[in-house]
Amino acid sequence: MEFIKDLWNYLRERKKWWLLPVILILLLFGVLIVLSSGSAIAPFIYTIF
Amino acid sequence: MSKPKVVKKNNQPVQNLIFKLITLVIPVFILIVFEAILRISGYGANLCLFIKNPVEGYEQYMMVNPEVGKKYFQKFEYTAPANDIFLAEKPENTFRIFVMGSSTVFGFPYERNLMFSRILHEQLEDAFPDRKIEVVNTAITAINSFTLLDFTSQILEHSPDAILIYAGHNEFYGAFGIGSNETMSRNRGLTMLHISLMDLKIYQMVRNIITVISEKIAAGSKEEVHGTLMKRMVANKDILLGSKDYNIAMERYKQNMGDILKKAGKKNVPVFLSQLVCNVNGMEPFNSIATDELEGAADVYKKAQLAEQNGDFANALELYYKAKDLDCIRFRASEDINRIVNELTEQYKAYKIPMLSVFQDNSPNKLIGNNLMTEHVHPNIDGNFLMAQAFFDGIVKSGVIGAKIEDNPYSFAYRKLNYGYHPNSYLDSLAFSAVKNKKLTLSEVRLDLAQRYEKEGQLFLAFREYDALLRINPYIAANYRDAANCLIQLADLPLALKYFQKSLEYEESGFAKFKMGEIYFFMGDYNNAIVNFEKSFPLIPDDKKLTVLVKSYIACVYGNQREKAKALAAELKRVKAEKYLIIPPKKYTFTQYIPFQTREQVETAKILILENAPDKALAILESSLQVYDSHIANRMIGEIYMGRQNYEKASSYFYNVYNQFRFDPQFLHNFAIIYLGKNDNVNARKCLEEIKLIDPEYGQLGEVNSLLSSTN
Numbered sequence: 001m002e003f004i005k006d007l008w009n010y011l012r013e014r015k016k017w018w019l020l021p022v023i024l025i026l027l028l029f030g031v032l033i034v035l036s037s038g039s040a041i042a043p044f045i046y047t048i049f
Numbered sequence: 050m051s052k053p054k055v056v057k058k059n060n061q062p063v064q065n066l067i068f069k070l071i072t073l074v075i076p077v078f079i080l081i082v083f084e085a086i087l088r089i090s091g092y093g094a095n096l097c098l099f100i101k102n103p104v105e106g107y108e109q110y111m112m113v114n115p116e117v118g119k120k121y122f123q124k125f126e127y128t129a130p131a132n133d134i135f136l137a138e139k140p141e142n143t144f145r146i147f148v149m150g151s152s153t154v155f156g157f158p159y160e161r162n163l164m165f166s167r168i169l170h171e172q173l174e175d176a177f178p179d180r181k182i183e184v185v186n187t188a189i190t191a192i193n194s195f196t197l198l199d200f201t202s203q204i205l206e207h208s209p210d211a212i213l214i215y216a217g218h219n220e221f222y223g224a225f226g227i228g229s230n231e232t233m234s235r236n237r238g239l240t241m242l243h244i245s246l247m248d249l250k251i252y253q254m255v256r257n258i259i260t261v262i263s264e265k266i267a268a269g270s271k272e273e274v275h276g277t278l279m280k281r282m283v284a285n286k287d288i289l290l291g292s293k294d295y296n297i298a299m300e301r302y303k304q305n306m307g308d309i310l311k312k313a314g315k316k317n318v319p320v321f322l323s324q325l326v327c328n329v330n331g332m333e334p335f336n337s338i339a340t341d342e343l344e345g346a347a348d349v350y351k352k353a354q355l356a357e358q359n360g361d362f363a364n365a366l367e368l369y370y371k372a373k374d375l376d377c378i379r380f381r382a383s384e385d386i387n388r389i390v391n392e393l394t395e396q397y398k399a400y401k402i403p404m405l406s407v408f409q410d411n412s413p414n415k416l417i418g419n420n421l422m423t424e425h426v427h428p429n430i431d432g433n434f435l436m437a438q439a440f441f442d443g444i445v446k447s448g449v450i451g452a453k454i455e456d457n458p459y460s461f462a463y464r465k466l467n468y469g470y471h472p473n474s475y476l477d478s479l480a481f482s483a484v485k486n487k488k489l490t491l492s493e494v495r496l497d498l499a500q501r502y503e504k505e506g507q508l509f510l511a512f513r514e515y516d517a518l519l520r521i522n523p524y525i526a527a528n529y530r531d532a533a534n535c536l537i538q539l540a541d542l543p544l545a546l547k548y549f550q551k552s553l554e555y556e557e558s559g560f561a562k563f564k565m566g567e568i569y570f571f572m573g574d575y576n577n578a579i580v581n582f583e584k585s586f587p588l589i590p591d592d593k594k595l596t597v598l599v600k601s602y603i604a605c606v607y608g609n610q611r612e613k614a615k616a617l618a619a620e621l622k623r624v625k626a627e628k629y630l631i632i633p634p635k636k637y638t639f640t641q642y643i644p645f646q647t648r649e650q651v652e653t654a655k656i657l658i659l660e661n662a663p664d665k666a667l668a669i670l671e672s673s674l675q676v677y678d679s680h681i682a683n684r685m686i687g688e689i690y691m692g693r694q695n696y697e698k699a700s701s702y703f704y705n706v707y708n709q710f711r712f713d714p715q716f717l718h719n720f721a722i723i724y725l726g727k728n729d730n731v732n733a734r735k736c737l738e739e740i741k742l743i744d745p746e747y748g749q750l751g752e753v754n755s756l757l758s759s760t761n
Binding site: 017018019020021022025026029030032033034035036 | 072073075076077079080225239240242243246251252255256259
């Protein structure tokens with residue numbers, strides 16, 4: 001949280017708003033990756049038999 | 050004088066708009082530049098399905114990318130796809146097939162030599178000898194229809210003539226399956242977006258960063274992670290029949306497979322979609338949950354067993370399938386998947402492979418069990434052969450490959466007998482050492498074993514090992530040459546010729562060309578012999594060149610190529626090898642090469658014919674064809690039928706081996722008699738004229754001439 005606060009303050013005070021879309025896109029990528037990181041279970045079945 | 054009034058144009062809003070646009074474009078530009086930098090610097094993996102073959106000498110081929118699985122699996126090891134290759138530039142006469150699926154298509158739990166696609170490849174090559182057949186297996190274990198959909202566009206870029214699909218068992222627990230992921234897989238759009246974005250290096254980088262962070266967080270509790278996962282598998286992965294998750298998975302399968310068929314349909318590529326099969330009576334349900342609406346799978350399974358014991362097989366069949374569908378751990382596809390396959394093939398005019406009925410018809414009382422399955426879903430050896438047969442029949446029936454040129458006389462049993470490796474105890478011990486020593490691959494063990502057998506003179510065993518290696522990796526020229534070399538010594542010249550020809554598809558070799566020349570020489574095909582000797586000459590080592598010269602000279606003399614013979618004689622004189630100019634008289638020896646597989650039967654039959662017992666000889670020869678379809682046995686059977694004046698049957702056997710014996714005047718003479726017996730004067734005349742061409746000094750030329758005049 002501290003990091004996000006710092007980042008926000010940096011953007012606001014230095015008026016680097018053009019960086020915001022880049023950060024947002026990377027953030028969205030991260031969310032998508034975390035959501036998709038479920039595990040395929042099927043490979044485990046091969047070790048059972 | 051008053052100052053002129055200056056009218057100031059207000060540009061502020063336009064400027065603002067431009068600045069805003071620039072502000073918006075800059076981040077996009079930054080991302081594009083960043084992506085370009087990552088690509089140029091070679092960051093991340095190439096996740097395309099096909100890549101150029103990096104092996105020296107194979108640059109003209111594409112191959113299935115061994116790393117493509119990284120796109121779909123983040124945490125777990127996945128199996129690299131099979132090592133199938135295909136020509137980047139598709140030759141005109143090629144029939145190119147791509148096979149899609151998962152572990153079953155990959156041939157699990159066997160080596161790659163038992164993938165049904167390999168068996169099918171051979172079947173098609175046998176049935177369509179005039180076409181170049183390419184079968185490319187793209188299967189990776191534990192993938193499902195999402196991955197297949199992602200593969201489809203890339204497959205369609207490589208001009209397929211057909212796509213074969215056997216998939217559906219991994220819809221629940223495979224990559225992006227509903228049972229593998231609680232959140233993402235419910236949203237098809239997000240899953241597809243994720244798969245598409247994986248082609249971006251930036252996205253890969255973000256994934257790698259997240260993986261590193263999550264691994265650091267999880268460090269020290271690895272056992273717990275695995276334990277939890279296994280627990281989750283049995284405890285939280287229950288998916289009840291007709292539940293929300295179940296219905297979502299069915300819908301996803303239908304949408305993904307439908308999209309695959311739609312994409313292929315747009316490019317007019319025929320798709321052969323197979324029904325799924327699994328072990329129903331040899332596997333108890335993995336987990337059983339009874340509810341108010343649904344019976345427990347275990348109870349239904351017991352009822353099915355009881356019905357089977359009581360001989361009520363129809364009821365047992367129904368109950369076994371019901372038990373399988375009620376099984377809450379969904380490693381076996383439910384019959385709803387097969388219903389979807391039936392619907393989709395109907396809707397998109399795809400070809401349905403009726404795998405279910407094929408397997409049921411080959412199971413006692415139609416109950417598919419351990420007779421055809423190794424465990425829950427993977428077919429055993431017989432099962433893999435059946436799958437290949439089902440796809441073969443489907444392809445031939447569809448007509449997409451054209452009219453079948455050769456009858457495919459090989460039965461299921463015949464093909465199995467002559468395919469792959471038959472283990473013995475010595476191999477078992479070696480296989481054990483390969484399992485024990487993880488660094489040693491089974492292919493390396495087999496190669497060692499083959500070379501050892503060859504040195505010891507156990508050529509049959511050596512050949513079987515080389516042959517097994519070829520089934521594992523059919524693209525290594527050296528293995529074809531080694532196998533063919535054994536075959537020459539085992540007297541199977543036609544098969545040796547085929548293997549040498551195959552080796553040349555992948556690598557130039559003076560040795561292969563020289564040996565092919567020798568085989569053509571023994572067959573009496575001196576023209577082809579000379580051509581191959583000539584081609585081999587610049588490629589072979591200097592110390593062997595004299596042998597090639599001498600053999601070329603003999604072939605030229607025997608083949609009546611006088612000018613070439615003169616030139617070669619001069620060359621032999623120049624290198625002071627005049628002694629080789631004295632050559633033995635021409636003698637046709639090809640009939641003395643009796644392939645090893647049924648040599649004993651053929652020799653016995655020869656003796657029986659001499660003892661005037663053709664009936665017994667015929668019975669032995671006909672049974673020998675069930676073991677091995679040798680050219681010599683076919684010819685002898687034809688001759689027996691000719692002696693009985695059964696010209697119809699005689700001609701069919703002679704026709705089978707015409708290519709092998711077409712330079713034997715005695716064979717042509719007999720064939721002419723057979724044609725005359727069938728009142729086919731045109732073909733009889735052709736045979737007789739061929740005799741005059743290939744052997745003007747044939748001993749029975751007088752008889753040939755009188756036969757010729759009778760055909761006028």
